[in-house]
Amino acid sequence: MVDTATCQVTGYLYPWDILGDPGAAGRIRATGVDRVALAAAYHSVRAATPRHPARRIVDAHSAALYVPPGTAFDGQPLAPAGAEPWTGTDNAFAAAASELRNAGIPVDAWTVLTHSSAAGGSNRDLCVLNAFGEVYSYALCPSQPAVRTYAATVVARILQVGRPDGLVLEAAGPLGFSHQNRHEKTEGAEYSPWVQALLSLCFCAACTAGYRERGLPAEEYRQRVRELVLAAQDPDAAPGDAAGAHGLLPLLEARWDAAAALLDRCVQAAADSGAEVRLSLHATPDPWSTGPFLPLDALRRSLLWPARGDAAAVVPCWGGSAQSGDLVRDMAGTGTRTGAYVLALPPKTHDAGGLAAEWRHLVDAGASELHVYHLGLASTRRLEAVREAVRMVRGRA
Template sequence: MAHAYPWDLVGDPAAAERIAGLGVDAVALAASYHTVRAATPLHPAHRVVDARHAAFYLPVREEAWRGRRLVPAAPSWVDGPDPFGAAASALRAAGLPVYAWTVLTHSSRLGVAHPELTVRNAFGDRYPYALCPANGDVAEYCATLVGEIIHIGQPDGMVLEACGPLGFVHGGHHEKTDGAEWTPAQQKLLSLCCCAGCAARYAGAGIDVAELRAAIRSGVDGGATDVAAALGTLTPAVSAVRTGLAGDLRRLLVGEIRRLAPDTRIVLHASADPWATGPFATVAPAVDAQVDVLTATCWTGPEQSLPGLRALRAVAGPDARLAGYLLALPPRPADGAALLAEMRRYADAGVAEFHLYHAGLAEPAQLVAMRDAVAGIGASLSG
């Protein structure tokens, strides 16, 4: 499967066939996406698209969103009332099934408008790009989003990204935080939300919220290298609240998709780490939802990615279908043989399909590398 944006195809009559020429068997097409500045190196009309706020690439129907606190915005940077539909039609004409790539809780536009619904860390800092699904309005927004994509777009599959709260990383601005040299554990502590919705969940689980905030702050400022060590005796209860929050949203959305379109294939971006936030939300301690594929990020290469894949297998069970999400762009060189070798390592670890990022952002040499790797792994898997 290759990923693409609607603007990669709208206005470029050659794009669909170019993507089909990669040999992929489907396309994950953005239906709801966060702000981004994207290159379009092969588009006949432009080279850069400035998607300056999170947007919904299908029609925003008044009757569906009336009375909702959170309403997505339409894009002004791509032509037509239904960019997703236009791009999907072109892809299907080229013989490619279309999956709706749906980014759920990542929206700086809605977060700025409704800061009370965003993630708030233990120091009181808000993350305006991160909607927190502990708040009912956010969960309702996500469910309505999914329902509208099914109703209007009628996709062949759904790709659910950020199916849970975002955290400290994966923001929306130029980052100036690297100088702090926070450890992964400190970043996870900075990702623990203390908004009103989450505070109510903590209190309902018997957690003293003031004590929790103090433990988080102490862990961050004390250079924590382990989340459990920083939280101490609070760890089991806090972990249950955090994984339960992602689980509630996952079950709500998967249930909505199954209700509206039972045969739609559901792909979930997932992590086995109970503290994971961001695009790959935690599915610990159990997936507990009828999804077809769990996708793990493999952007950082086999040495870092394979342990995450093994952990996801342990959580999901031996029969779960796993996919690897691979970066096929710089800083990776345009080397099909190297990409194929990496894919084979993941296949040996039980990965059954590959999702390539990104067909629209790629230069010709990178497309050739993708095509060669797809052909090679297809032969390996079929053999």
């Protein structure tokens, strides 16, 4: 069991939470977090800035790289957009990181890899393609060699220019049906979790070629997925309980291998950079997972991750305490250093005691780290609750 007094706490931030606000770094230090995960490559977002002296909203209308790309992406089909239109600088990460470090806070680079409508929108052939021939332009497919090169280049550039103290990787595998960018207008259709899982299976050119190399009849699988989607009626069905889930395991195995290959390219890029950084990865025991969290099954197929003995797998703990505790126990049971990604925003309570009780439960389940989302988006009363909850967890209040 992890000692709550020594549990490390990482707070998540965007560069604009710090830039232009002289008091921001001091407020973050007062929360008691040990370090900050600062966005260095991120998807599009409209974000509140409730304490900034000059604004209340930032419209980051495009996925972007928050360090200058230089010539790193020359000759590649995929290249990130810059964030200067809404940050005022092409090096927002370094500028914000400098202010945090001056306040005595180590800074990790929060790096989103395959979630990019900017890169995917103009390269739809490199994106996830569902069984109905519909492209998810926000979802770069890791089966595509160009996507793996892009992700590794993003990592290398951030380490070279941003010089972070650590690297937090998000979306190291494909995104699926959910977690996209536009206004969501699908809830009324009541697509069950099973249907959404089916609609997240990819049949792009690279995935289809990979299936065939494995001796899999790609078109038969595509047709089978379509039939299962059309036949699905139960809105409460889950992938593990749905008829036909086991028969699709070969497609999941191909997806895990592709994600592991992308992760290895990124880990190799970090090694080649010469930077000695702590490495964290958003991951989950859920074998069907797409989006920010890489399935454990993909992580196990990585050739290079095991060599990073200090690396942490950060699991999603935004749901109920019991479910989140099970996720932590499942991941920690593999011997992997495990972090719990916890929510300080609605619908979670703004009561410090409630937050502390949930966080202690996760530490007791095996989490050696708490990753708190999100110090910049939280209201002032929620930020104060985080500060008090951190003190409570550490036994100082």
